[in-house]
Amino acid sequence: MEFLIVLAVGTGAIFVAEMGDKTxxxxxxxxxxxxxLTVLLGITTATFAVHAISVLVAEVLGLALPTAWITLAAGVSFLVFGAWTLRGDELSDRDEERAASRRIRSGFLTVCAxxxxxxxxxxTMLATIAVGTQYHWLPVWLGSTLGMVLADAIAIALGAVLGKKLPERAVQLGAAIAFFAAGAVMTFQGVRMVAI
Known part of the structure; x- marks a missing residue:
């Protein structure tokens, strides 16, 4: 049961983090x-790899730092992610070049890279680290990957069908509110734990 709860937390946190994000x-x-399908498979593969790195970093941090301070840092980082989400992300010219690049013959490998x-x-990588410092690495890794793939599947469908952006401001506001709420709860818990 705990595995499923952590899986849901990881999925939800990263799904929200990815909405309106640069990636x-x-x-x-x-x-x-x-x-x-090529884009979805490439993104899934790349996300598994990046989030494996994230949960590894989270495990190392979890062993090196007291839980109270990690909880406080995770809460503050979620508040920062909320502000970051409100500010928004845009594709830079370099990002556009990378996305348009066809130097690698395989579309799958291009998408992965x-x-x-x-x-x-x-x-989303940093959010995975923050969640990973709180919970066991395996459900966080699987959940964060699932959340990322679900959020990006929406973008892939819209990109393939419409070729237009999501209504960015509404997505940004919803995601920011979720981050602020989670950050406030985690910061409060961290402050209480440090004070004890």
Missing amino acids: QLVAMSLATRYRP VFFVAELGDK
């Missing part, structure tokens, strides 16, 4: 150039 825009852009690089140090 979701990359997924949409890639879907205008490659078959949707572009998405892996775009995801390194991104908000």
